[in-house]
Amino acid sequence: MTDKKSAVYAGVYVLELPLAADRIYDYSVPEHLVGQVRPGTIVKVPFSRGNHSRLAVVVRISPCCEYDKVKPVLAVATDRVSLDEEMLGLCSFIKERTFCTFTDAVHTVAGPVDKIAAGKLRAVAEYSYSITEAGRSASVRGSVRQRILECLREHTSLTKTELKACGASSKQLDELCNAGLLTCHKTELFRNSYERSFAPSQANALSPAQQQAFDELASELDADEARAALLYGITGSGKTRVIKALIDRAVSTGRSVIVLVPEISLTPQTVDLFCSFYGTRVAVLHSSLSPAERFDARRRIESGEVDVVIGTRSAVFAPLKNLGMIVLDEEQEHTYKSDMSPKYHTKDIARYRAAYHKALMLLSSATPSFESFYKAESSSYKLVRLTERYGEAKLPEVIVADRRLDSAEADMSVIGSVLSSEIQKNLDKNEQSILFVNRRGYNNFVSCVMCGEVISCPNCSVSLTLHKKKNSKSGMLMCHYCNHREPLPEKCPSCQSTHLNFKGFGTQLAETELAEKFPKARILRMDADTVSGRSGNEDTTFNHEQILKDFREHKADILLGTQMVTKGHDFPDVTLVGIVNADSALYLDDYRATERAFSLITQVIGRAGRASKPGRAVIQTYNPDNETLLYASKQDYDSFYGSAIKLRRALVFPPFCDFALLTLSSDKENELFAATNELDKRLRELIGKGGEYSNIAATAFRPIEAPVYKVNNIYRMRLVIKCRFTKRCRELISLLLNEFTQKYTSVSLSADINPTNI
Ligand code: ADP
Ligand code: ZN
Ligand code: ZN
Numbered sequence: 001m002t003d004k005k006s007a008v009y010a011g012v013y014v015l016e017l018p019l020a021a022d023r024i025y026d027y028s029v030p031e032h033l034v035g036q037v038r039p040g041t042i043v044k045v046p047f048s049r050g051n052h053s054r055l056a057v058v059v060r061i062s063p064c065c066e067y068d069k070v071k072p073v074l075a076v077a078t079d080r081v082s083l084d085e086e087m088l089g090l091c092s093f094i095k096e097r098t099f100c101t102f103t104d105a106v107h108t109v110a111g112p113v114d115k116i117a118a119g120k121l122r123a124v125a126e127y128s129y130s131i132t133e134a135g136r137s138a139s140v141r142g143s144v145r146q147r148i149l150e151c152l153r154e155h156t157s158l159t160k161t162e163l164k165a166c167g168a169s170s171k172q173l174d175e176l177c178n179a180g181l182l183t184c185h186k187t188e189l190f191r192n193s194y195e196r197s198f199a200p201s202q203a204n205a206l207s208p209a210q211q212q213a214f215d216e217l218a219s220e221l222d223a224d225e226a227r228a229a230l231l232y233g234i235t236g237s238g239k240t241r242v243i244k245a246l247i248d249r250a251v252s253t254g255r256s257v258i259v260l261v262p263e264i265s266l267t268p269q270t271v272d273l274f275c276s277f278y279g280t281r282v283a284v285l286h287s288s289l290s291p292a293e294r295f296d297a298r299r300r301i302e303s304g305e306v307d308v309v310i311g312t313r314s315a316v317f318a319p320l321k322n323l324g325m326i327v328l329d330e331e332q333e334h335t336y337k338s339d340m341s342p343k344y345h346t347k348d349i350a351r352y353r354a355a356y357h358k359a360l361m362l363l364s365s366a367t368p369s370f371e372s373f374y375k376a377e378s379s380s381y382k383l384v385r386l387t388e389r390y391g392e393a394k395l396p397e398v399i400v401a402d403r404r405l406d407s408a409e410a411d412m413s414v415i416g417s418v419l420s421s422e423i424q425k426n427l428d429k430n431e432q433s434i435l436f437v438n439r440r441g442y443n444n445f446v447s448c449v450m451c452g453e454v455i456s457c458p459n460c461s462v463s464l465t466l467h468k469k470k471n472s473k474s475g476m477l478m479c480h481y482c483n484h485r486e487p488l489p490e491k492c493p494s495c496q497s498t499h500l501n502f503k504g505f506g507t508q509l510a511e512t513e514l515a516e517k518f519p520k521a522r523i524l525r526m527d528a529d530t531v532s533g534r535s536g537n538e539d540t541t542f543n544h545e546q547i548l549k550d551f552r553e554h555k556a557d558i559l560l561g562t563q564m565v566t567k568g569h570d571f572p573d574v575t576l577v578g579i580v581n582a583d584s585a586l587y588l589d590d591y592r593a594t595e596r597a598f599s600l601i602t603q604v605i606g607r608a609g610r611a612s613k614p615g616r617a618v619i620q621t622y623n624p625d626n627e628t629l630l631y632a633s634k635q636d637y638d639s640f641y642g643s644a645i646k647l648r649r650a651l652v653f654p655p656f657c658d659f660a661l662l663t664l665s666s667d668k669e670n671e672l673f674a675a676t677n678e679l680d681k682r683l684r685e686l687i688g689k690g691g692e693y694s695n696i697a698a699t700a701f702r703p704i705e706a707p708v709y710k711v712n713n714i715y716r717m718r719l720v721i722k723c724r725f726t727k728r729c730r731e732l733i734s735l736l737l738n739e740f741t742q743k744y745t746s747v748s749l750s751a752d753i754n755p756t757n758i
Contacts, residue, residue, distance in 0.1 A: 008034050009065040010073055012056035013102035014047055016143065020742045022101040025056075026065045027073045036076050037061065040083035044074040055080070057106060059088060081110060086356050087319070093352055096730060099737055099751045100342035108342055109317050111294060127184055129173060130157040134459075134482035134712045135181035139665070139748060145172055149181065153340050154314065155287055162291050180483060180712075206245060207391075210238050213384045214245050217362065220382050221246055221325060226355040230331075230376040231364040233386030234635060235606025236393050236570075239364050240270060242386070243327055244277065246362070251281075251307045255324025255359070259310045260346060262333035262567065264288075268545050269570055270329065271310055278308045285311030285318060313338060316349045323357040326350040330567075331363035331372055332599055334756045343752045347372075366606060366637075367599035370648065371655040373641055389610075396577070396608040396615030398633035402624045413517075414510050419578045419618045420517060426576045427521055427557055431613065433576040435514075435560045436604050437507045438584045440527040441465035442475060444504025448492035455493065457484050461710040467529070468508055482712040510580060511560055518558075524551055526561035566603045572611035577604050582621040582629055589707070590757055591653050594628045598640055601632035654754060658725040660733055661755045663706065665716045666747040675747040676703045676717045679740060683719065686732060693732045698723040707757070725753055 008029040027045050029037045037043060039058055047054040055077055091105040131152040140146055148168050152158060176182040206214055220227040233239045247257045261267045264286035275282055283297045283306045300306050302319050309318040313336060336346040354361040363372050376383035401418035411417060426433045445463035447454045456463050457479035464477035466488060475488040491498050507527045514523055526547045551559045552571060559565055585597040609615020621629060631640035649656055666672040680703050686693045699722040706716035723729050733751050740749045
């Protein structure tokens with residue numbers, strides 16, 4: 001114990017503590033370490049009764065301490081990466097806003113590199129592991145097992161060696177595989193998976209409209225203070241070109257730039273474009289990099305070799321110095337919200353970093369989120385518009401195909417008469433088409449005609465989806481949540497009747513039907529099954545990029561797929577797009593359903609007629625008068641927003657409030673109910689009359705089951721609080737979480753602010 005007078009004290013977060021114990025602890029700094037121990041340094045400290053040596057992050061240094069006796073820091077952990085001032089601040093920011101532990105925040109900000117010593121990253125892959133659908137949402141006992149799952153949620157796949165470096169044992173990996181949470185396969189990993197040869201492409205001059213947008217944004221970029229702007233431009237208006245010109249400006253004045261995209265494999269063009277311009281000055285960070293590749297990229301960034309970082313969500317943490325701009329392309333995409341702990345929104349992180357660096361946060365979209373557009377309208381963001389397509393390209397003609405007319409003719413096929421005849425026209429002219437179907441698989445569900453039984457997953461409260469091999473009669477029933485599979489039964493499992501009914505359709509059925517209707521057409525299908533080949537009964541194992549490349553090279557006439565085909569692709573020869581079932585997007589049970597449907601439909605339509613040939617879009621629906629659909633078919637965001645925002649205001653929904661979602665989960669249903677009731681009671685006590693938090697304007701809704709109540713035998717209940725996410729409100733949630741985690745071991749509780757689904 002140190003003498004109090006001459007001492008220096010360090011406030012630290014000890015790593016790997018449970019949430020309830022995760023707070024700042026004070027230690028004294030021994031004389032020989034004064035100067036070496038700084039905020040951001042990783043140190044070793046004695047912890048708890050046994051005084052076990054633990055790693056900790058120093059967050060503050062001070063000359064005094066409120067306690068009489070404190071233990072001394074043992075040593076500086078020299079083999080660990082330390083955090084700089086900005087990253088340290090960011091960790092506190094993340095902890096405060098997402099209610100994670102400080103350790104989780106450090107891992108998020110600094111990546112797994114703080115765990116893995118550099119030497120181990122040189123290892124070469126032999127077996128690699130990836131997560132199953134079940135593993136995505138599962139939580140398991142044991143911090144190492146949980147971390148294995150978390151690492152694999154972040155990285156598409158990791159090798160055994162890499163996982164072992166994170167502390168995993170072969171036994172734990174085998175167990176997780178046996179539990180169906182991981183899959184193991186043999187693959188080769190390339191250290192520089194994104195190294196390609198690029199011929200620098202020639203720069204094109206900006207159009208007058210683009211130049212105007214650029215000028216307005218450039219003055220935001222040049223301002224010597226943090227700014228935020230929204231570049232709202234219709235599909236094909238050339239937003240990417242404007243962004244590129246802004247990057248040039250930032251880089252020419254010695255500042256660096258982060259460009260974020262929703263998903264790398266779906267935006268190879270944007271990535272290629274930037275790579276071709278900036279060559280070796282660019283680093284690409286995406287989720288399927290191995291820790292080794294990530295480590296290398298980080299080192300290049302830290303050494304100052306790199307001016308431009310392109311990547312997905314987590315690239316927002318790229319350790320660039322002197323940031324000038326952070327761009328979020330397609331800012332409305334839900335992938336910008338982290339779906340695992342810590343559940344941060346990339347926009348908040350970008351805002352934080354922009355403030356630190358006095359940089360510009362630039363959001364770009366053809367269909368901005370209401371939240372962003374509202375901010376742009378109410379002038380906290382600068383709003384810049386691009387209202388016309390570049391060059392000769394015109395917006396496509398939209399045909400709303402009323403499926404009720406087909407039904408009247410007893411045509412129950414998936415591809416109706418109008419869409420069929422448009423596809424035929426395109427085949428005749430040798431022009432390409434894209435069709436969007438919202439689900440994968442063959443049929444959505446199988447039910448019994450006699451007793452009504454729907455065949456559902458034994459582990460989850462969802463129906464099983466039928467998957468079929470091409471040209472095969474038999475099928476496999478699959479759960480899209482836990483990967484459970486079983487052969488299609490011949491009889492109803494409950495009444496033994498042989499009359500089974502197949503309802504709903506996915507990409508496989510649409511593909512089969514297309515092949516029957518257009519036997520000569522070359523069809524490419526793209527969905528989660530065609531990329532992973534994981535389901536075993538699939539014929540294709542292409543990856544996204546290969547499929548997109550083949551389509552671009554005219555190796556197919558029709559590209560058919562899920563959401564993946566709707567993203568920002570730029571195929572000049574596509575003149576027809578079809579939305580096979582618009583209704584599935586329009587009628588979802590979420591307050592943002594219409595916002596998303598509008599965005600989706602606009603995106604799909606935006607894929608057609610992007611070059612000189614005019615395009616058409618066919619929207620199949622049973623509700624041709626739906627307002628959202630009509631606005632989307634005119635690509636009229638302004639009117640759509642104008643009408644929808646009024647409703648939001650009247651209902652006091654975001655952006656006029658925030659939602660805090662508390663999810664309780666457990667494999668024991670009784671304990672889950674008891675805990676839910678207790679939490680509900682406690683919450684009402686705190687915010688109710690006379691309660692400690694009665695002064696915050698919060699409304700608590702009654703507890704309800706999660707939309708999918710049971711996933712992989714874990715039951716889930718929800719509490720929703722409508723509030724303003726202020727400091728006081730954060731204290732309240734933090735208090736609830738702390739009390740809860742101390743009390744319950746068999747029920748877990750997590751908080752998600754403004755969740756993607758509610
Ligand atoms: P957005 O991202 O707004 O949908 P893009 O940036 O993909 O639009 O541009 C649409 C198409 O127009 C692309 O093929 C792009 O190469 C082309 N384009 C846009 N602006 C220019 C320009 N100034 N010079 C040459 N081609 C351009
Ligand atoms: Zn039956
Ligand atoms: Zn299941």
